[in-house]
Amino acid sequence: MTRCNHENADPAKGVNWTPPEQITCHLETERLIVRSYTLDDTQAMFDAVNDSRDEHLLPWMCHWADKGHRTIEDSTKYVCEQHLAILTPATFNNVGTGIFEKSSGRFIGGSGIHDLRRETASCETGYWIRRDAIGNGYAREACARTISWALQAQDQGGLGLNRVRLYCASDNTHSANLIEQLGITKEVEQREDYFIPTIGLTTRLGWGVLAEEWDCQNHRAITPSA
Numbered sequence: 001m002t003r004c005n006h007e008n009a010d011p012a013k014g015v016n017w018t019p020p021e022q023i024t025c026h027l028e029t030e031r032l033i034v035r036s037y038t039l040d041d042t043q044a045m046f047d048a049v050n051d052s053r054d055e056h057l058l059p060w061m062c063h064w065a066d067k068g069h070r071t072i073e074d075s076t077k078y079v080c081e082q083h084l085a086i087l088t089p090a091t092f093n094n095v096g097t098g099i100f101e102k103s104s105g106r107f108i109g110g111s112g113i114h115d116l117r118r119e120t121a122s123c124e125t126g127y128w129i130r131r132d133a134i135g136n137g138y139a140r141e142a143c144a145r146t147i148s149w150a151l152q153a154q155d156q157g158g159l160g161l162n163r164v165r166l167y168c169a170s171d172n173t174h175s176a177n178l179i180e181q182l183g184i185t186k187e188v189e190q191r192e193d194y195f196i197p198t199i200g201l202t203t204r205l206g207w208g209v210l211a212e213e214w215d216c217q218n219h220r221a222i223t224p225s226a
C-alpha cells in the first residue's frame with residue numbers, strides 16, 4: 001500500500017506527502033458520481049449556483065458564491081482551474097469536483113479536496129448541494145466517498161493522505177449533522193472565529209478523521225467495536 005510513510009519522514013519536511021503520478025477523480029456511490037469537471041459541465045454548474053445562490057449558498061459559502069459564478073465566464077474559468085489542478089500533480093493542493101445524480105446525469109452540487117498540506121499529509125473537504133436536491137442524503141453520500149478517495153492508498157486509486165479535516169459554522173446545522181452522522185470525531189470549537197454577514201461573528205466547528213479510522217471500502221468511520 002502506498003500511503004504516507006511516517007517512519008521515513010524527514011523531521012524538517014514532516015510526512016512530506018508526494019502525489020500519485022497521475023491524479024484522477026471518478027468516484028461512484030449507490031446514487032452518485034463524484035468526478036472532476038469537464039468544460040461540458042460549465043453551464044449546468046453555473047445554472048445550479050445561480051439558482052441556489054441567495055438564500056441557500058450565500059450564508060455559508062459567502063466568498064465562493066458571492067465573488068464567483070456570477071457569469072458563465074466565471075464558471076468557465078473555475079472549471080478550467082479545477083481541470084488544470086488535477087492535471088498538475090506536482091503542485092496539487094486543491095480541487096473542486098462535481099456531484100452528479102447517477103440515474104439522470106443531473107449536476108446536483110460540488111465537493112472537493114482543499115488546502116492539502118504535504119507536511120501533514122492532510123486536506124480539508126467540503127460540499128454543497130443545489131437548493132432543489134437537498135434532503136436526500138446526497139451530500140452525506142458524496143462526502144463519505146470523497147473522504148475515502150483522500151484516505152485510500154495511492155495504488156488503490158486514492159490520494160494516500162493520512163487525515164481529512166471538515167469545518168462549518170455552528171449555525172449551519174445541516175452541515176454539522178451530516179458530519180456527525182458520518183461518525184467523525186469533533187476536534188475543535190473556535191468561538192467567534194467565523195464572520196457570516198447574515199449572522200455576524202459565530203463559532204467555527206472542526207472535525208478530523210485519520211486514515212486508520214476510516215473504512216475506505218464501505219465509506220464510513222470505523223467504530224471502536226467494529
Ligand SMILES: CC(C)(COP(=O)(O)OP(=O)(O)OC[C@H]1O[C@@H](n2cnc3c(N)ncnc32)[C@H](O)[C@@H]1OP(=O)(O)O)[C@@H](O)C(=O)NCCC(=O)NCCS
Nearest residue numbers: 056060127128129134135136137138139140168174175178
Ligand atoms: C449542507 C448541505 C450540503 C446539506 O445537504 P443535505 O441534503 O441536507 O444533507 P444530507 O446529505 O446529509 O441529507 C440530509 C437529510 O436527507 C435525509 N435523507 C433523505 N433521503 C436519504 C437517504 N437516502 N440517505 C440518507 N439521508 C437521506 C436525511 O434524513 C437527512 O435529514 P435529517 O437532517 O433529518 O437527518 C446543504 O444544506 C447545502 O448545500 N447547504 C449550503 C452550502 C453549505 O452549507 N455547505 C457546507 C458548508 S460547511
